[in-house]
Amino acid sequence: xxxxxxxxxxxxxxxxxxxxxxxxxxxxxxxxxxxxxxxxxxxxxxxxxxxxxxxxxxxxxxxxxxxxxxxxxxxxxxxxxxxxxxxxxxxxxxxxxxxxxxxxxxxxxxxxx
Amino acid sequence: xxxxxxxxxxxxxxxxxxxxxxxxxxxxxxxxxxxxxxxxxxxxxxxxxxxxxxxxxxxxxxxxxxxxxxxxxxxxxxxxxxxxxxxxxxxxxxxxxxxxxxxxxxxxxxxxx
Numbered sequence: 001x002x003x004x005x006x007x008x009x010x011x012x013x014x015x016x017x018x019x020x021x022x023x024x025x026x027x028x029x030x031x032x033x034x035x036x037x038x039x040x041x042x043x044x045x046x047x048x049x050x051x052x053x054x055x056x057x058x059x060x061x062x063x064x065x066x067x068x069x070x071x072x073x074x075x076x077x078x079x080x081x082x083x084x085x086x087x088x089x090x091x092x093x094x095x096x097x098x099x100x101x102x103x104x105x106x107x108x109x110x111x112x113x
Numbered sequence: 114x115x116x117x118x119x120x121x122x123x124x125x126x127x128x129x130x131x132x133x134x135x136x137x138x139x140x141x142x143x144x145x146x147x148x149x150x151x152x153x154x155x156x157x158x159x160x161x162x163x164x165x166x167x168x169x170x171x172x173x174x175x176x177x178x179x180x181x182x183x184x185x186x187x188x189x190x191x192x193x194x195x196x197x198x199x200x201x202x203x204x205x206x207x208x209x210x211x212x213x214x215x216x217x218x219x220x221x222x223x224x225x226x
Contacts, residue, residue, distance in 0.1 A: 004156070033213075040122070042202065042218035043157070058213070090156055101147045101204065102214060104156030 003027050006091050006105035013081050013112055021076045021108045023091030031095070032074040033102065034058075034066060037088040046089075049074055081112040116140045117205050119217035127225055132190040134220050136203030139184065143205040147214065148177060148188050151200045160201070161188070193224045 004025045013019050023032065034046040035058075045058030047066040055066060063085060065077045078085055088109050092102035118137045126132045136146075144165040149157035163170040163177045163186070170177050176189045190197055203217040 035216075040218060042119075043216040045213060045215075048213060092156075101149070101159050101162060101206075102157075104149075104158070106154070106156045 002106065003103050004091055004093055004105035006089075006108050008108060009106065010109045011111070013110070015082055015112055017081050019078045019081055019110070021078075021089055021091075021110070023074045023076070023105060025072050025074075025091075025093045025103075027093050027095070027103055028071075029093035029095050029103070030071065031093060032068065033092045033094070034064075034074070034076045035090045035092065036060070037090060037107075043090065046076065078110075078112075081110075083112045086110060086112045114139070115218075116143075117203055117215050117217040119201075119203055119220050121220050122218070123221045123223070125223045125225060126193050128195055129192045132188075132193045132197065132222055132224065134188040134190075134201050134203075134222065136186045136188075136217055137184055138186075138205050140205070140207065140215075141184070142207040143215075145206045145208075146177070146179060146186050147204045147206075148175075149202040149204060149216075150197075151202065151219070157202055190222075193222075195224050195226050198222055198224050 007022045033048040035043040044060050049068045067075050088107050090107050091105040094102045147162040148160040150160045151157040161175045179186045200219045200221045202219045204214040
């Protein structure tokens, strides 16, 4: 099994719908992150969490919310999806003090029509 | 304002030759730099990193060079192989590598047989 698992892998949803992207990890890391990737824009941070009780906004948090249900689970919600939220979404984890950076999931490709 | 810049969206090299991917940063507080490699339909994977106390780090065919005065780093791949064809992201952190990473937009490397 993958260290960081994202579900679903692909999703098409309609404008205005609520959608949740889920992430679970078996790394035992405290820190979890949600990024989105858009063509030509690289990876941009949406939200991050350094432990279960700690949630922080990233550079592009508008239109998104998150929930850290447990150390191993971090979900991203789009309350009312819009077409410009069409992107590839990545969850990542990191170890406090680690020098290897992040471990990423395989991504969720979200299309809002 | 973009803090980590990869100004070349793409690079094409011949198998066996050297690939040089470049990255510039603007935030002088960055003290840890990483390169990630991303294949289609997969999440980014950690490749190599360097701390600001060093100017070179080598791992097999991959070497990262850091020029702090110029706020520039580069990734050298020697010799390049077709399997190296991927998108390469440069990332930087100001807290030793486990805090929030700021990513560049990526450079797509194509190694031709």
